[in-house]
Amino acid sequence: MNISSRFAVAIHILTILEMNKAGVSTSDYIAESVNTNPVVIRRIVGMLSKAGLVEVKPGVAGARLAKLPSEITLLDIYHAVHVVQEDSLFGIHENSDTKCPVGKHIQSAVVPVFSAAQRAMENKLQEVNLEEIVGTIQASAGGILSE
Amino acid sequence: MNISSRFAVAIHILTILEMNKAGVSTSDYIAESVNTNPVVIRRIVGMLSKAGLVEVKPGVAGARLAKLPSEITLLDIYHAVHVVQEDSLFGIHENSDTKCPVGKHIQSAVVPVFSAAQRAMENKLQEVNLEEIVGTIQASAGGILSE
DNA sequence: CTAACCTGTAATCATTATAGTTACAGGACG
DNA sequence: CGTCCTGTAACTATAATGATTACAGGTTAG
Numbered sequence: 612m613n614i615s616s617r618f619a620v621a622i623h624i625l626t627i628l629e630m631n632k633a634g635v636s637t638s639d640y641i642a643e644s645v646n647t648n649p650v651v652i653r654r655i656v657g658m659l660s661k662a663g664l665v666e667v668k669p670g671v672a673g674a675r676l677a678k679l680p681s682e683i684t685l686l687d688i689y690h691a692v693h694v695v696q697e698d699s700l701f702g703i704h705e706n707s708d709t710k711c712p713v714g715k716h717i718q719s720a721v722v723p724v725f726s727a728a729q730r731a732m733e734n735k736l737q738e739v740n741l742e743e744i745v746g747t748i749q750a751s752a753g754g755i756l757s758e
Numbered sequence: 759m760n761i762s763s764r765f766a767v768a769i770h771i772l773t774i775l776e777m778n779k780a781g782v783s784t785s786d787y788i789a790e791s792v793n794t795n796p797v798v799i800r801r802i803v804g805m806l807s808k809a810g811l812v813e814v815k816p817g818v819a820g821a822r823l824a825k826l827p828s829e830i831t832l833l834d835i836y837h838a839v840h841v842v843q844e845d846s847l848f849g850i851h852e853n854s855d856t857k858c859p860v861g862k863h864i865q866s867a868v869v870p871v872f873s874a875a876q877r878a879m880e881n882k883l884q885e886v887n888l889e890e891i892v893g894t895i896q897a898s899a900g901g902i903l904s905e
Numbered sequence: 906c907t908a909a910c911c912t913g914t915a916a917t918c919a920t921t922a923t924a925g926t927t928a929c930a931g932g933a934c935g
Numbered sequence: 936c937g938t939c940c941t942g943t944a945a946c947t948a949t950a951a952t953g954a955t956t957a958c959a960g961g962t963t964a965g
Contacts, residue, residue, distance in 0.1 A: 759951070759952090784939090784940070784941090785940080785941075786940090796941095797942095797943085800940095800941065800942065800943085801942090801943090803941090804941090804942070804943090814941070814942095815940095815941080816940080816941045816942060817939085817940055817941060817942095818940070818941080819939070819940055819941085820940090821941095849952095
């Protein structure tokens with residue numbers, strides 16, 4: 612199991628929007644860098660748009676960031692693309708036998724731990740914003756011959 | 759997406775082994791509390807056995823903990839049942855276009871953040887052991903009429 | 906105004922993981 | 936020896952993912 616690459620691709624898309632803000636970033640253009648189908652890009656951009664991270668208009672070429680890169684955290688992106696439902700990173704088995712004390716109480720014993728673990732992960736995502744990702748890439752690409 | 763309920767079921771199983779250590783916990787017995795098929799239980803017990811958390815012998819009824827409950831963390835269980843591959847909680851898109859600076863460097867910019875987030879989550883799991891889970895359940899079930 | 910281009914979205918498909926189930930081989934033990 | 940148990944293979948249904956084709960409808964340059 613792993614969290615859908617939709618999340619990683621969404622970060623990729625937003626990074627392109629920022630680094631190509633002088634140009635026009637169409638879904639075809641982005642799809643080429645990500646190396647996937649333009650429809651996949653449009654679907655994800657649609658989610659980012661609904662979350663208010665991006666501005667797009669039907670018919671009008673290109674998408675733009677709706678906020679400053681420093682105002683967009685990875686947690687915002689993660690929530691925007693719905694890769695994990697609210698408070699359900701960990702699947703639970705629903706139908707335990709309530710006649711057994713373990714079956715009856717296992718969920719209430721385990722759920723708080725799962726929630727805490729999920730929150731710890733999400734807090735890490737909140738600590739990083741798009742500006743930092745872009746900065747890291749520019750530092751890497753800044754060398755000779757854009758290596 | 760979410761992490762397979764195999765993890766939650768594994769915790770359930772180990773809790774039963776501890777709380778029923780006076781009796782014999784066969785896969786049929788456990789399956790009744792979890793409310794699933796005995797084969798599902800045997801599969802998970804097999805993984806717990808390979809990880810050294812549980813002792814079982816073919817033909818001999820029942821499984822037993824191979825360690826003290828205080829020595830088994832939720833992280834041990836999580837690793838035992840292989841619900842998440844090593845360092846790959848977050849899926850990444852493999853084939854970015856390396857001719858684009860973003861495509862070329864996005865992974866190295868994002869992977870450290872993903873790793874840190876995953877570690878933060880796993881650290882929370884390491885902070886809780888089976889003894890604490892059992893204690894919580896016994897406290898809940900300790901009331902009148904085992905409510 | 907229309908042709909070219911873009912976004913939005915439905916529909917389909919292959920792939921993969923999960924969870925449940927049946928079936929059966931082989932060990933253990935009264 | 937017969938019964939019960941574990942270990943597994945095999946099959947099923949279900950769901951999520953990612954890629955793709957197709958097309959409706961908005962926008963704009965010429």
